[in-house]
Amino acid sequence: MAAVSNEVAGQLWLALGRVEGLGVRSAQKLVEQFGSPEAVYGASISALEASGLARGVAQRIRARDGQQEAERELEAAEKLGCQVIPFGSAEYPPLLKQIADPPLVLYVRGDASLLARHSVAIVGTRRPSAYGSSVAHKLASDLGQRQMVIVSGLARGIDSAAHRGALEANGKTVAVFGCGVDVIYPRDNKRLAENILSSGALVSEFPLGTSPQPENFPIRNRIISGLSLGVVIVEAAEYSGSLITARLASEQDREVYAVPGNITSPQSFGPNLLIKQGAKLVDNWMDVVEEFPAEVRAQLIPAVSASSAGEAVTRSLFEPSLSGDQKAVYEALRPDKATFVDDVFTQAGLSQPRVLAALLELEMAGFIRQLPGKNFVRKL
């Protein structure tokens, strides 16, 4: 029964989305007011008008506008093995529900349960440098190995590299389309889309058969960021959909990350600009994870084949390169108690600049840690 009722609800959500003159947000408000899409379609014209609708729109709802279309759409979806998840459904992705303008319905092929998992988006230019492609691939692979779902847009370039990186690490990946989930765009990503489908998911808010109109892509981008805890921009030129995704992510209160690059590379203009504007600079996967809430981090299982990128490098204290100053300063510190910088000057018996230099060197080598207020401790 629940399945049937869900199906009806799904169909009516779909139908409301087809009513001429009724936007996504107004449709959602109507459903909130009346309690369900069924109740909206069951309401009188005067009740609909009282809720603020124009008379014409109210009449079209009363005339069951959109319902036949929705029925045909659901049949087509079923044939394709495509789920239709309405806004009201328990399966609707929880993070996406929080954005200002969530889609009324999502079409999902593949494993829809991934949409409720911790995800990070990796996006960027369709014309990356070799550097950008390899960084996107590596980040997606490192994060994918650690149970993060990698969300991207199946575009050429960075998006494709991100999907591939996740797949090659046996991670999960989700592609969000700017066309129907039965339309593969760009065509040369057909094989990649099939690979994503076999272990991940293809997602769109656009009806089946929708062609990839350019204006769909910025709209689609809010779903990429909306599904994700954060968005990593790998390379993006000055005019770039990726920068739009970054802004949407920031407006959705999602983390915005950017991978820096040479200032002489046009593709790094976008990420460098975002970092100036406050995006977090990322040079390894841990920079991404660090920003997540503690409970999310706890759920990210360390990969068996974890790469050493970004992990604390442990070195022997007695390696010959440790200078006399460094030893004197290290010996002035304790592992169990913070030492204030002025006491380090006294105890090390060196000039202030030499102590400061040695402190920095020891900190960078991972031997000591700086605490707030210019206090220092040995690392264990």
Added chain:
Amino acid sequence: MAAVSNEVAGQLWLALGRVEGLGVRSAQKLVEQFGSPEAVYGASISALEASGLARGVAQRIRARDGQQEAERELEAAEKLGCQVIPFGSAEYPPLLKQIADPPLVLYVRGDASLLARHSVAIVGTRRPSAYGSSVAHKLASDLGQRQMVIVSGLARGIDSAAHRGALEANGKTVAVFGCGVDVIYPRDNKRLAENILSSGALVSEFPLGTSPQPENFPIRNRIISGLSLGVVIVEAAEYSGSLITARLASEQDREVYAVPGNITSPQSFGPNLLIKQGAKLVDNWMDVVEEFPAEVRAQLIPAVSASSAGEAVTRSLFEPSLSGDQKAVYEALRPDKATFVDDVFTQAGLSQPRVLAALLELEMAGFIRQLPGKNFVRKL
């Protein structure tokens, strides 16, 4: 008379710096307490002890310790045409005076007046990539053209590129040494040092003839940052004197800037790390100048041959690439009054994501400006 008395004062400052067991900071405190270096040397042992000195140090001061050495040093400096500027002198660089541990004296060859001008330090690794060298050269040239004095350390690599960039733009540059100003290190920078000397200055706190001991360089670095409004780190590996300079700059309340680079480049590790820690990302000279106080910016004369790097790109509004959405949004804005984003939605008659996309595109193209609180205006 003033010249003679300055000379005596300079000599006694020098002499105090040679007293065994008396550090730079204690010497400064003594001069503050007694009023002048002459008064310190004229004080009784008991007065010196009362000010906190150990008996041995007080006795050495009373015995005129360091004075002969200082006299010889001043004679040698005069022969070399080298100025000796004591801490108490009116010629002592005002910014350097503010740091916690300013040098007691500065040896300066060349144009000492540059040390009072607005300066920025550009430093980095001795083993840069081609990218790093060319960025350092370009930044130094762009800033040097605009009346900024470029301070660096005459090291191979980034330092040399910065000095050369300033010189080639007919800008002024200052090299701070970790050895005596009569000792050129590295030797293969002899020609470069001569070029700097002919229009700029060579500076050190170390006595003439001091050899370039490795431990001198971190000490020297505090002068590089101490002379400057800010420090730009162009490339720096994980263990790097440049990162020490950056930390010293930050402790001296100077701006810290870093030029990002590919995360796959070891030389960009340092700058990328600094940016993560809060350094300002720089991709053109204006990023540096922006952080300076308004009165400093007003004094920077625009170069005649200003490059267009970073400057607002003006484009025709009617270039064919302006989309329908962009036009609709642009027309919803006014040049004389901010429009709140919600009003843009209404007036443009487009969906929220499309409006947001168009706003971002117009902003990036330089047609509009975002104001605080999600308000937008047309640019004139």
